[in-house]
Each structure stands twice: as C-alpha cells, then as structure tokens.
Amino acid sequence: MAARRGITIEDVARAAGVSRQTISNALNAPQRLKPETLERVTRLIEELGYRPDQSARSLKSGTRRIIAYPTPVDDPANPNPLMGGFLEAVVASAGEVGYRILLLRPRPGQSQEQALDEVIAARTVDAFLLSDVMRDDPRVAHLTAAGFPFAAFGRTMPDQPQSWVDVDSVQAVIELVGLLAARGHRRVAFLASVGAQPWMEDRRDGFRAGVRRHGLVGQEFSAPGDGPAELVTVTRELLRGRNRPTAVVAAGDWLALGVYAAAREEGIEIGADLALAAFDDLPLTAFLHPALTTVRLPLQRIARALIGRLIQTVEDGTTPQAGLLLPGELVVRPSIGP
Amino acid sequence: MAARRGITIEDVARAAGVSRQTISNALNAPQRLKPETLERVTRLIEELGYRPDQSARSLKSGTRRIIAYPTPVDDPANPNPLMGGFLEAVVASAGEVGYRILLLRPRPGQSQEQALDEVIAARTVDAFLLSDVMRDDPRVAHLTAAGFPFAAFGRTMPDQPQSWVDVDSVQAVIELVGLLAARGHRRVAFLASVGAQPWMEDRRDGFRAGVRRHGLVGQEFSAPGDGPAELVTVTRELLRGRNRPTAVVAAGDWLALGVYAAAREEGIEIGADLALAAFDDLPLTAFLHPALTTVRLPLQRIARALIGRLIQTVEDGTTPQAGLLLPGELVVRPSIGP
DNA sequence: CTGAAAGCGCTAACAA
DNA sequence: TTGTTAGCGCTTTCAG
Numbered sequence: 001m002a003a004r005r006g007i008t009i010e011d012v013a014r015a016a017g018v019s020r021q022t023i024s025n026a027l028n029a030p031q032r033l034k035p036e037t038l039e040r041v042t043r044l045i046e047e048l049g050y051r052p053d054q055s056a057r058s059l060k061s062g063t064r065r066i067i068a069y070p071t072p073v074d075d076p077a078n079p080n081p082l083m084g085g086f087l088e089a090v091v092a093s094a095g096e097v098g099y100r101i102l103l104l105r106p107r108p109g110q111s112q113e114q115a116l117d118e119v120i121a122a123r124t125v126d127a128f129l130l131s132d133v134m135r136d137d138p139r140v141a142h143l144t145a146a147g148f149p150f151a152a153f154g155r156t157m158p159d160q161p162q163s164w165v166d167v168d169s170v171q172a173v174i175e176l177v178g179l180l181a182a183r184g185h186r187r188v189a190f191l192a193s194v195g196a197q198p199w200m201e202d203r204r205d206g207f208r209a210g211v212r213r214h215g216l217v218g219q220e221f222s223a224p225g226d227g228p229a230e231l232v233t234v235t236r237e238l239l240r241g242r243n244r245p246t247a248v249v250a251a252g253d254w255l256a257l258g259v260y261a262a263a264r265e266e267g268i269e270i271g272a273d274l275a276l277a278a279f280d281d282l283p284l285t286a287f288l289h290p291a292l293t294t295v296r297l298p299l300q301r302i303a304r305a306l307i308g309r310l311i312q313t314v315e316d317g318t319t320p321q322a323g324l325l326l327p328g329e330l331v332v333r334p335s336i337g338p
Numbered sequence: 339m340a341a342r343r344g345i346t347i348e349d350v351a352r353a354a355g356v357s358r359q360t361i362s363n364a365l366n367a368p369q370r371l372k373p374e375t376l377e378r379v380t381r382l383i384e385e386l387g388y389r390p391d392q393s394a395r396s397l398k399s400g401t402r403r404i405i406a407y408p409t410p411v412d413d414p415a416n417p418n419p420l421m422g423g424f425l426e427a428v429v430a431s432a433g434e435v436g437y438r439i440l441l442l443r444p445r446p447g448q449s450q451e452q453a454l455d456e457v458i459a460a461r462t463v464d465a466f467l468l469s470d471v472m473r474d475d476p477r478v479a480h481l482t483a484a485g486f487p488f489a490a491f492g493r494t495m496p497d498q499p500q501s502w503v504d505v506d507s508v509q510a511v512i513e514l515v516g517l518l519a520a521r522g523h524r525r526v527a528f529l530a531s532v533g534a535q536p537w538m539e540d541r542r543d544g545f546r547a548g549v550r551r552h553g554l555v556g557q558e559f560s561a562p563g564d565g566p567a568e569l570v571t572v573t574r575e576l577l578r579g580r581n582r583p584t585a586v587v588a589a590g591d592w593l594a595l596g597v598y599a600a601a602r603e604e605g606i607e608i609g610a611d612l613a614l615a616a617f618d619d620l621p622l623t624a625f626l627h628p629a630l631t632t633v634r635l636p637l638q639r640i641a642r643a644l645i646g647r648l649i650q651t652v653e654d655g656t657t658p659q660a661g662l663l664l665p666g667e668l669v670v671r672p673s674i675g676p
Numbered sequence: 677c678t679g680a681a682a683g684c685g686c687t688a689a690c691a692a
Numbered sequence: 693t694t695g696t697t698a699g700c701g702c703t704t705t706c707a708g
Contacts, residue, residue: 006458006459006461007459008700008701008702009701009702009703010701018678018679019678019679019680020679020701020702020703021678021679021680021703021704022677022678022679024702024703024704025677025678025703028703032677032678033677033678034677034678037677037678049455049459050459051456051459051460052460052701052702052703053397053460053461053700053701053702054393054460054461054462055392055393055394055396055397055402055461055700055701055702056393056397056684056700056701056702056703057701057702057703058393058684058702059391059393059394059397059684059685059686059700059701059702060683060684060701060702060703060704061684061702061703062684064393066440071425071426071429073426074422074423074425074426084412084422085412087409087412087425087441088409088411088412091409091441091443092443095443095444095445096445096446098445100440100441100442101440101441102404102438102439102440102441103425103429103438103439103440103441104438105429105430105433106433107433107434107436108434117387118389120344121344121345121387121388121389122389122390122391122392123344123391123392123393123685124392228624228625257622257625258625260625260627261625261627264627284595284622286566287566287595287596287598287599289598289599289602346684346685346686347685347686347687348685356694356695357694357695357696358685358686358687358695359687359688359694359695359696360693360694360695362686362687362688363687363693363694366687370693370694371693371694372693372694375693375694390685390686390687391684391685391686393684393685393686394684394685394686394687394700395685395686395687396686396700397684397685397686397700397701397702398685398686398687398688398699398700399686399687399700400700
C-alpha cells in the first residue's frame, strides 16, 4: 500500500541539530528564530525539499486551503459557458492566494445537499464556491443553515449571507436595446430558452426595461428544447411573423446561433436585414459571420471577487455585508449593422 | 480560527456505549462486528451524521482519495476542447470510484515540475492525471523519476510507465481521407496550426498516410497564429491557389471555422464546391452551415480508462504494461457534400 | 530564543 | 467480539 512516506519535520530537525519545534517555527513564526538559525534551517528545508504534510497540518489546524466547487453538469447540447472561462478564472484567482479547487459531483443517487454534507462532515474543504446559483438555491439554504462558509456566483436571498457576486445583466441588456434603438430599430424581439434561471430572467427584465425606456415594440419568444433543430424552428417563426422585428436580442450566444441558421434559411442577411445581439461572448462569436455583438462577462473580476469573499469568510470569520454587482461589457460587432 | 470541529468518532462511541475502535470497525471492517452491534452503531452514525475526518484518516492511512489534475491554461483565442468535455468526463469517472479531482495550477514564477513537487512533498494527493501530454513531456519524466503514480492522456515514451490512453488520430484521419477519396476527391489539403503538439502531428501523419493509400494529391498549410484573422488569411490563400483542392481536412474544428469564413468571402459553398472535414466534434459543429463532418473523441471512455489505470497504480502498486489506443468516432455531416 | 509535552482524529496491532 | 495502546506528522501551549 505504497505508504509513500516522505521527509518529515523530524528528519529536518535531526539534520539541523535542533528540535522539531524550531523547524515548525521557521515555517510558521520565523520572527521567533535567531536570524542565523533561521537561515540555516531554511536552507536545509530547501535542500531536503521538505514540505509539511498537508494532512497532519490540517488535522492540527482544522484548515485545508481547499475550496470545493460543485461542478455544474456540462451538457454538450447546451454548453455552459462557465465551465470554460469561469473555471479557468477561478483556478487562477484561488492559486494566487494559495488555495486550490476541489471538484465535487454528487455520487449516483446522492443529492446535491448530501454531497455537500459529506464534504462538510469529513472536513475536506474550508469553503464552497457555488455557481449557477438560483434565487432560492437549496444549496445556499443548506450551507447557511450549516453555518459553513461559501460564496455564490449569483444573488442569494436577503436573509442569507450576502457573499455573492453577480453580473448586472439587466443593465447590460438595457444598453444592448439602447444600442439598437439608437440605430433606428423599433420592432425588436427577445429570444430566450424555456428555463427560468435567474440570469435568464434578468436578461428578459433588461429587455423589457429597455423596450419601455426607448418606446419600442417588443416581442418575446422561447425555444422549447435545447436542440439546435427546435431552436431554428422557433427562430424561423420569429422571422416569418407578419410584423417581423428588425432586431433580435438573444438571451445567450447559443441561442443566437439559431438565429444565424434560421436567417440563412430565410434568405435574411444578419447585419443588413436584421440586427442581432446576444450575451456571454463565447469564444466562437468572433468567428461568426457577421461577428456577433454580445455582452462579455468579466470572469476574472468575478472570480477574484468570489475568492476574496471566500477567504474573508474563512479567515476572518466575517460575512460580506452586501453582494457585488459587476457590469457586463458590451462587445459591439457587425451583427447589429454598420 | 473557526476550529469548526464536528462530530468525532469519540462522540459516536460514547453515544453507542462502545469504544472508538468499534466505530472504526463498523466503517472499515464491518464483518468483525456482531450484526446487532453493527446495526445499532450504523444507525447511530447515520443519525449523528458522522463522517471520519478526512485529514485524520489520511494522516493515518497515507491515502487521500484525491487526484491532482494540472489544468491546461484555457486560451480563449484557441479554446482547448478538453477543458469542457474532458473535465466533465473525468469528474464523473473519478466520482464513480470515490475519488475527487483537485485542480492544480503553478503559482506565478513556479514551474510545472515545482508545482508537482510541492503537491507530492505535501502529500496532498494520491496520483496525477495529465492531459495534453507531449511525446517527451517533462512532467512525465519528473513523475516517473519520483516514482509517483500518474496516468496520461497522450502517449509516453517506451521507457516510461505505460499508463497512458490516447486516441488513434492517425487512423481516424485516414478514414476521413478515405471518405473524401470515395466521393471522388483527388486534390485534398490539410490545414494545421503551427504548434508541434503530438496529436496534431498524428493528424498530419494520418493525412499523409491517407493521401498515399488512396493515391491523392495532398497539400499542407499552416496557420501562423491563433487569431481568427490570420487563420482566415491562410485559408484564403489555400482556396485561391491555382490548383485549388476540392476538399480540406482541418486538424481541428477551430481551424475549420477559418475555412467556413474564408469560403464565404471567396464565394465558395462548402458541401457543394468544397468538401470540409475536421477533428474534435466541438458542440458548435452541429450549428455550422453546413454542419461539419468531424471526428469525435470518446471522452467518457478515455476518462474511464485513465481513472482505471490511476486506481490500479495507486491501489495495486502496479503499472499497466501497455497504453490504450482508442478509436475516434467519425461523425459524418453535410460539409463533405451529399 | 529554543525545547518538551500534549493532543488533533483516526486506525492497525495486539490484548482481553 | 470488543477494548487498549500506540503513533501517523504536525503545531500550540508552556517551561527552560
């Protein structure tokens, strides 16, 4: 059974001719050592490649420097834009402050909450990072009840810890609609998927607010399923209506793909006959023709803020007083016309 | 400092009126307990929600049930298809056998190898999962020298542990070329990026072998940078040459996007005037017009095989005698014509 | 400034 | 079948 035991604090102490304690101090309270001792010990630690055993340290300190991230299931038919860029940003941000990310997935037959409980009870991590957080997310309720530290990408309820970061989708879509209004569009459509995820709701709210503010005529459409075929069908209806909108706001870049496809089939040229804007700025948007106007999520800022809040909660034991709402970044490209 | 201590084995023992050992046995060697004791203790464990402290258990056993995955940096300009589906598959496979994935990223100024060493020395994980493995990957050499368990997505050298899984890209591209030959194409082009990643080399080798086998005329092109603009430029040259190929094999779906773009600009219709096939089957390929013929990686099988090898190495202490080469799956869609 | 002692929670080996 | 003893490697008192 391997028992891959490495160099222990004892080994270093013996080599240095001091007690174990001195080695520990060199690492955790260097100011307590006489400079010359410190230097000697430090060099020896370096030479031997000594690192405190994480488990022993954790057992003693109760702290693990690991953050659990329950990974959303990534459905190829409707890829989660988060899995790519968000995780990347989170790993980088956590790494900067000496934390690592442990991916969590409920075992078959296990609920999300049970999976959280298991990790909490086994004291495997210091905190949780939640994404795709619903307005009344059971995971948030559960962690709040357990008094366990977490931070959420997505707003939580007012009576819950305000350790959340979110994108101001409402405002971003209002700006998107404003852009269209400024180019003379009067009839605009909004294309969403069926789900009631809060971020989608926000985008819809933004659309409505934008339409109202600019005195436009807005229509709303929903794609029934996640498949491309269904999406294209709905979009074609949208384009064939008698009062065809001159502009479409899609709630996500994936939905916009359906508009590209349907427009081609209908002989409508995006950018010329129809303006199109969307949300997420997936990497592929720049490759589309014409390139897609969309809203970029400030993923690095989001990740950094989330990790910051997490660390604060874990290390200070305090919870942020208020959530953080970050602006989305408009990326204007030819799909809304010249 | 929080000291979020939970229920310990001691608490359960006291509640059950037995010794700690009995609780431990109930979990680790149930057959040693009298059935009725076992049942009583088990119920109590359930009720109290007791879970052995992971750190204490690890300290004692030397095993952590955690696999480290050094995450490739995900460049938005050239997204790594792995980050999406591969990670998803790995998390699922590892979860099935009770392991979790710890994401690793070297700290600023730290080399890949140093990051590995740190984790090894601190005994944070049981094994490493490596992806994007180069033919002579320093990480593989390092882990081999350290005698630390790992499994690699990508072939390793013959003198290294053969704990790898890979896709038979050569064969897959030969089949792709065969498909084109069968439809009467004689002049075919291969479009790659500049990097010398082994999987790209394999795809090129496959192209050459396919061309040879079918007596075709092959040309090869390289996109200099990762940006879409450069890619389109090269592709346009490809399409403007005097002996324009009638079919293009792109080494990856992202490269194929450049062909779509350039073809549109040149007034060439893919599927009719030009056949196009690629590799990876990214989610977006089904949305392209016409939909793209490509090669799908068997990500679940790859992940399962990798995790299996890892577990074998960790738990049995033996290394697989040979690597595992898995076939890619041809996904035929309209881009190669009717 | 350094050393000795105690114990974090668990399990393997042995004793009863 | 169950309980006792010891110790995994570390850090936190508390003495020296």
